[in-house]
Amino acid sequence: xxxxxxxxxxxxxxxxxxxxxxxxxxxxxxxxxxxxxxxxxxxxxxxxxxxxxxxxxxxxxxxxxxxxxxxxxxxxxxxxxxxxxxxxxxxxxxxxxxxxxxxxxx
Amino acid sequence: xxxxxxxxxxxxxxxxxxxxxxxxxxxxxxxxxxxxxxxxxxxxxxxxxxxxxxxxxxxxxxxxxxxxxxxxxxxxxxxxxxxxxxxxxxxxxxxxxxxxxxxxxxxxxxxxxxxxxxxxxxxxxxxxxxxxxxxxxxxxxxxxx
Numbered sequence: 701x702x703x704x705x706x707x708x709x710x711x712x713x714x715x716x717x718x719x720x721x722x723x724x725x726x727x728x729x730x731x732x733x734x735x736x737x738x739x740x741x742x743x744x745x746x747x748x749x750x751x752x753x754x755x756x757x758x759x760x761x762x763x764x765x766x767x768x769x770x771x772x773x774x775x776x777x778x779x780x781x782x783x784x785x786x787x788x789x790x791x792x793x794x795x796x797x798x799x800x801x802x803x804x805x806x
Numbered sequence: 807x808x809x810x811x812x813x814x815x816x817x818x819x820x821x822x823x824x825x826x827x828x829x830x831x832x833x834x835x836x837x838x839x840x841x842x843x844x845x846x847x848x849x850x851x852x853x854x855x856x857x858x859x860x861x862x863x864x865x866x867x868x869x870x871x872x873x874x875x876x877x878x879x880x881x882x883x884x885x886x887x888x889x890x891x892x893x894x895x896x897x898x899x900x901x902x903x904x905x906x907x908x909x910x911x912x913x914x915x916x917x918x919x920x921x922x923x924x925x926x927x928x929x930x931x932x933x934x935x936x937x938x939x940x941x942x943x944x945x946x947x948x949x950x951x
Binding site for chain 2: 708712781782785786789790792793795796797799800801803
């Protein structure tokens with residue numbers, strides 16, 4: 701694993717994306733999260749560590765248990781990054797639709 | 807696989823699929839909606855294309871590619887390359903499908919050489935958008951004088 705720690709690295713891995721989806725509905729312990737995957741426990745722990753370092757997860761101590769919960773603010777960075785690109789295509793596709801509607805009725 | 811270096815853009819059109827497909831095949835229509843000049847567009851397997859897009863500064867940016875797969879009203883697989891740029895060639899899978907009520911769906915799947923190349927390419931619209939806004943502003947200001 702390289703040392704880049706940003707939200708884009710966080711979502712680059714399919715297991716990490718699955719973890720984010722799992723935690724979207726509820727906070728969970730590392731053990732409960734790991735039980736959803738075939739990967740070894742240390743592998744899942746490594747993913748949790750990366751997600752935490754990327755500021756997407758926060759740990760919460762509940763007695764002897766540590767729960768991970770999703771901290772989605774950082775996900776907005778991804779949306780902000782990709783929106784202009786999608787907007788560019790959206791504008792083009794709107795134009796395409798307009799042009800072809802006129803074309804069709806000719 | 808660590809690192810996803812592709813991007814999927816989807817869109818539903820209020821157009822029958824054959825009309826949507828036509829917008830990708832007929833040069834004069836491509837010119838209109840892509841805002842580019844079409845120098846060459848051979849819509850067939852092993853055909854190639856080249857577009858020249860004005861950059862707003864009096865220059866043209868060239869884009870070209872080769873068509874690898876072409877099935878009418880179904881799919882186009884092609885490469886895409888921006889000339890004189892550091893960006894490596896990318897691969898595009900366009901999938902056209904019919905929807906009920908004379909509507910259609912397009913899935914554009916773009917595969918980049920690396921995550922870094924994808925991210926660099928995604929940053930382009932920012933720069934372009936700013937340039938375009940600047941050009942427009944300049945135009946408005948010049949007319950105002």
